[in-house]
Amino acid sequence: MRLSDIMGAADLSVYAEIAMLLFIAAFVAIVISIFAPSRKRMYDDASRMPLDDEHPQTPR
Amino acid sequence: MNARLDSFSYDDDIVRKFLWATMIWGLVGMLFGLIVAIQLTLPESNVAPYWTFGRLRPLHTNAVIFAFAGNAWFTGAYYSSQRLLKTRMWSDGLSKFHFWGWQAIIVAAALTLPLGLTQSKEYAELEWPIDIAIAVVWVAFAVNFFVTMAKRRERHIFVAIWFYIASIITVAILHIFNNLSVPAGLFKSYSIYAGVQDAFMQWWYGHNAVAFFLTTPFLGLMYYFMPKAADRPVFSYRLSILHFWSLVFLYIWAGPHHLHYTALPDWASTLGMLFSVMLWMPSWGGMVNGLLTLRGAWHKVTEDPILKFFVVAVTAYGMSTFEGPMLSIKSVNALAHYTDWIIAHVHTGALGWNGFMTFGMVYWLAPRLFQTEMFSKKLMEWHFWLATFGILLYVVAIYSAGATQGLMWRAFDETGRLQYPDFVETVMRLMPMYWVRVAGGTIYIVGLILGIYNLYRTWAARPAVYEVPVIQAAPLNPAYAEVHAPSAGGLWARFTSMHWHRRWEGMPLFFSVMTAVAVIVASLFEIIPTFLIKSNVPTIASVKPYTPLELAGRDIYQREGCFNCHSQMVRPLMHETERYGDYSKPGESVYEHPFLWGSRRIGPDLARLGGKYPDLWHVRHMHTPTDVVPKSIMPAYPKLQTNVLNFTAIQRSVDAMAMVGVPYGDAVNKAPAMARAQAAQVAAAIEAAGGPTGLADKEIVALTAYLQRLGRDLRNATTPTAQQPLVAPPGGSR
Numbered sequence: 001m002r003l004s005d006i007m008g009a010a011d012l013s014v015y016a017e018i019a020m021l022l023f024i025a026a027f028v029a030i031v032i033s034i035f036a037p038s039r040k041r042m043y044d045d046a047s048r049m050p051l052d053d054e055h056p057q058t059p060r
Numbered sequence: 061m062n063a064r065l066d067s068f069s070y071d072d073d074i075v076r077k078f079l080w081a082t083m084i085w086g087l088v089g090m091l092f093g094l095i096v097a098i099q100l101t102l103p104e105s106n107v108a109p110y111w112t113f114g115r116l117r118p119l120h121t122n123a124v125i126f127a128f129a130g131n132a133w134f135t136g137a138y139y140s141s142q143r144l145l146k147t148r149m150w151s152d153g154l155s156k157f158h159f160w161g162w163q164a165i166i167v168a169a170a171l172t173l174p175l176g177l178t179q180s181k182e183y184a185e186l187e188w189p190i191d192i193a194i195a196v197v198w199v200a201f202a203v204n205f206f207v208t209m210a211k212r213r214e215r216h217i218f219v220a221i222w223f224y225i226a227s228i229i230t231v232a233i234l235h236i237f238n239n240l241s242v243p244a245g246l247f248k249s250y251s252i253y254a255g256v257q258d259a260f261m262q263w264w265y266g267h268n269a270v271a272f273f274l275t276t277p278f279l280g281l282m283y284y285f286m287p288k289a290a291d292r293p294v295f296s297y298r299l300s301i302l303h304f305w306s307l308v309f310l311y312i313w314a315g316p317h318h319l320h321y322t323a324l325p326d327w328a329s330t331l332g333m334l335f336s337v338m339l340w341m342p343s344w345g346g347m348v349n350g351l352l353t354l355r356g357a358w359h360k361v362t363e364d365p366i367l368k369f370f371v372v373a374v375t376a377y378g379m380s381t382f383e384g385p386m387l388s389i390k391s392v393n394a395l396a397h398y399t400d401w402i403i404a405h406v407h408t409g410a411l412g413w414n415g416f417m418t419f420g421m422v423y424w425l426a427p428r429l430f431q432t433e434m435f436s437k438k439l440m441e442w443h444f445w446l447a448t449f450g451i452l453l454y455v456v457a458i459y460s461a462g463a464t465q466g467l468m469w470r471a472f473d474e475t476g477r478l479q480y481p482d483f484v485e486t487v488m489r490l491m492p493m494y495w496v497r498v499a500g501g502t503i504y505i506v507g508l509i510l511g512i513y514n515l516y517r518t519w520a521a522r523p524a525v526y527e528v529p530v531i532q533a534a535p536l537n538p539a540y541a542e543v544h545a546p547s548a549g550g551l552w553a554r555f556t557s558m559h560w561h562r563r564w565e566g567m568p569l570f571f572s573v574m575t576a577v578a579v580i581v582a583s584l585f586e587i588i589p590t591f592l593i594k595s596n597v598p599t600i601a602s603v604k605p606y607t608p609l610e611l612a613g614r615d616i617y618q619r620e621g622c623f624n625c626h627s628q629m630v631r632p633l634m635h636e637t638e639r640y641g642d643y644s645k646p647g648e649s650v651y652e653h654p655f656l657w658g659s660r661r662i663g664p665d666l667a668r669l670g671g672k673y674p675d676l677w678h679v680r681h682m683h684t685p686t687d688v689v690p691k692s693i694m695p696a697y698p699k700l701q702t703n704v705l706n707f708t709a710i711q712r713s714v715d716a717m718a719m720v721g722v723p724y725g726d727a728v729n730k731a732p733a734m735a736r737a738q739a740a741q742v743a744a745a746i747e748a749a750g751g752p753t754g755l756a757d758k759e760i761v762a763l764t765a766y767l768q769r770l771g772r773d774l775r776n777a778t779t780p781t782a783q784q785p786l787v788a789p790p791g792g793s794r
Binding site for chain 2: 019020034042047
């Protein structure tokens, strides 16, 4: 009996759909968290990083 | 604060090296593009064996993807990463090893592909020894990159670097798993996957080569160099994070849209379509983010050719990422697949997005790297307008060619018969558009040559010794505590405070692992069912492995790159079954290591070729195609009639195929003898039909035997009941 016989009998084709739903859930979670208002300052700083990179930084 | 400052300098020498490699390989790759474009219009410019479309087209694609775009990414990555991380690359030695190793691989590709050494999987053509070299060089690049990140002096890792990380990791995974194969000698190997599974792996790889070699690395470049050139911050950093995670989560699923209506299971195809359509939104989010970074700087665009290049690049990104999802919709794909539409789509992306992004970046870098003024702004303007005009000519012509041919293939006349039953008629119709493509491509290349000249003159005016500025920055404080500690007040508040995400960002290794998990989990969920669930690939009892001679013929088919122009996959569409015969079944491909379904029909599909013509037809066709198909644009292969077939090598091929699971039985011991016996029969039949004599040990016999086998097994299954329709479509009558 080959592995594919066992897996075939287990009928796992629904797993792809489950994975898709999991991924969509994770994605929605990321979207919500990114747009949470608490990080505005950090985002503003980060968006300037390409422009600031020639100067020494304050120690962090 | 009174912290100690480290003094260090950036390694710009490596950036200069990659910059030159980018431009020179770009020219080479595009020249080969022009050569293959001309070969389609002037078949005489194919000179077998080394200089044919089938062997040079992979050279073109590999050169522009891995040599041009690859080196462009490395140029920008080495420049921006050091500055964003406030540290020199960890090891100059590894940087150099990466550079020279990568160039050596490109040279190896440029030598082996015209020699006909190929794995026959698109953008993964290079044979196994080169694949191993790629893996080694990639590991060196990755190690250098990750240790540099660990030694950084900037707490937050900028989003451009995330894009680089995701690209490095994903390319490694894709490369390794798609190229798993069993060698048959130093220059030949057989994919461990067969048929449907191999196709699935290949397009999982192929589409993500587009995603993680041509898209995400260049988005990293966009998020760094556009703000630089415009002197404006990134429009929305939030959007850039969203852009990043959406691409990482979605792209990896999209591959199956390359296989709509093929023998791939329907659920996989649908999944690929859904994720591809979803990709549209984050892609446009990214495009808008790029364009709006120019807010308040639009007046500069009229004066600054660099910004012009960037604006067109981002616009081209927007166009191709709208078109991509559209093409992945099954009904649209039914028209566009196998036609030039896909070629036009790819070139909007490659010439527009990758090309213009690269040129803008190179022009921004050149005065800084060569520490002098750019030689000529006027030449930059010329480059920009020539390239823009060249792209327009190219894509408008090739879009029309694609739509024209697709519509001609599916046209029925009022009596219900194919309106253009003669395939070559649909090819002839494209010739004017092919010439416009040649013109457009030439103009684009002229622009590039002006660019290289401009860079050369700039470089020639460089100072005798480059100044190496000393940079000062404080090391990261190991006792650093988050300013925004997680707020109390429940799980939800902690979650939305994003504290966890910031901690990930501070831990490059962990962050990389999470990216890898997202990519791997998606891949596994999509791919594993195809491998393990039997119902996805129903077997057909009459499908048997190729005979040793046919296998040798198949090796020749691969060597000559026939799959670049001929598909072997009839889709279950009315016009295709009318034109070619019964549609292809998954079970037919179970011994196809690798699969040879093809992706473009410059010539007709061959899945049902066996028995359609007599042996002698094939012999004459290979010798001089126009003798039997007067308008054919196929290259002539007269040498196949004189090249002696290497019978002893057949044993190695059969053994390797047996090792990947093809039930070869007796043939594992006496393949050469079996091949000789069959070759003698075929040669005798050719001779009896009035063909050339003495072909029994020549390559043409093996190739003929292979071509005559195509599609035969399915017909054998139904021969006893030949009165009935060949095979009933799934789910009853049509």
